[in-house]
Amino acid sequence: MSVFLSSPLMHNIFAGFAQGIIYSLVALSLVIIWQSTHVLNFAQGAMAMIATYIGMTEIDRGIGYWWCVIISVVVGMTLGGVTERVLIRPLYGKPEINPIVVMIGFLGFLEALAAAIWTSTTRNIAEPFSQIYFKSNGHLVFLSSFVIFQIVLAMGIMLSVAALFRFTKLGLQLRASALAPEVSRLLGVRVSRMLTIGWTLSAGVGAIAAVIIASGNFGLFPANMDGIFVASFIAAAVGGLESPLGAVAGGLIIGLTEQFIVAYWSPDVAPLGGIIILVIALMIRPQGLFTKNTIRRV
């Protein structure tokens, strides 16, 4: 058994799964925003990055790791809500290009701002768990406490988000205002507040993903979420942007594919793998693998 667990195949599966679950998390946050406001938030990664900088650099002042995580998430959520109110709200009803352009501008601004304040050099955040691989009967098993923490935390967040949407009154209101805003408004749901809550929630999920990324080998630098965002967008698009389950599955598919391309070909070709998967997925089902059939109304 331990020989099998330490095989290169299992290494790639573990590594791909751990990376993929981060993509799933960010893809899920993109889907939450997409469902509530039909905006693809290009600044999602950058917003999470800023939140991580603000929260995690508090470690330098002697504040404990977990408090810093909480600060990051709170800052991220606040930023998400404020962004919806200030930048996105004026653009409802405008051509769909306008919010895209504004969020790309916001992405550029946040990255330049982070580089201006904290420099572009990579910062290592002390990880809460060891990254040293386990050993079993003298064989390396390609799992560390940190990888397990990463997977457990990401899955926990996903399950809580699912539970929130499924079992709470707030979740019901969020789903209702995404599905039928006019009807929800008539039934007394504060739809515009739901949109802000959707952004807040999504930015919080994004911030947790960014905290995990910054704590691992990748480190924290202004553009550290760029690649993650692109891969997560592909994951969400493969799933159809509408489906949370699809986003999670898409993230795992992209993570594993990239890991196998890195292992058997070259890390430089890995970004291409995601694009090819997206193209294939779109050829099979243009509306996404996990969405119900919808007809575009004229």
Added chain:
Amino acid sequence: MDWWRSLRTQETTHSRFIGMLSLTVLTLVITFFLPPVADSQLAGGAAIAIVVLGLSWLTGWSGQISLGNSGFMAVGAYAAGIWAHHHTSTPLVFTLILALVVGGISGLIIAIPSTRLRGPYLAGMTLAFSAAVTPLAQNFSSVTGGEGGLFFNSLVTPKWFLHLFSGPYAAINANAQWSADLAVVVAGVMFFFMANLFHSRTGRAMRLVRDNDVAAELMGVNLARARTSAFVVSAAFAGIGGALYSLLQASVRPETFPIGLSITLLTLMVLGGIGTLSGAVIGGIIYSFSTNLVAHVNSLTGVNPTSNVGANMQGMIFSVLLIVTMLFAPRGIVSLKTPLRRLFRARPLAPAAKEVH
């Protein structure tokens, strides 16, 4: 002011030709009075203006958005660079046409799966493409020169041009100005093509595709083909612009084409005015002199230009400008001419402003 009118109204090919020719000649004359540094800045701006124009066509006329144009620039630049590196004596026109064609083909490859995608999907897909191009260039280092890039020297200043200059820095002045003149001429030709495309049958069909695709389909426009061809033209413009840009620098490296460049292109397009020739010209001018502008802002605010804040000032200013323009004046600087004209010329019945896109 014939050239100016031809930039903004629908007139014949003939007057558009006169317009572009006079604008190009005017810019050529200006280059004689600029210092060499400003000349090289202008040359880079002319190359970028071509790319901005291609993007402007895609967004303003066909209603699609692309974050992949820095990737198409890279494709064109590498096509021209690899060719120029191995065949030093090829005429420049040939190298540029090669970049145009290869850029267009790469656009076609991306467009075929992408035209099924609407707005945000397309933007994300093209973003993924431009993110993948730079690592690919590093991977196939035997062809592309990898991290270090390729070097070539295709812009040789002819003897007769050198003789126009005298003094201790004659050669430097002549080289800088020759490059600028060349870039301006190429930009003039590309702008002339685009001016004609805007007012052609294809251009009109494209506007309808953007505004009402169902109506366009009923009129017999093949939507998928129209969207694909818009994409190919945009990528071809990015290809030739990218090639010109790297020929001016005499080298091509992966880091010349980061994703950030796509954001810059988008900013320049939105600032100037989406879907207009004059908007692309303004975008090119802003790009040319953005370093001077940023230096000015730094000295005004007392920020040390070599500090962290100073080094990122350009990124912050550009992004804020992009957001503010999109929120408050989505038609860009070009749209400011309407209130200006109203100010100077009283008109009993001013034409209603067009719908904002």
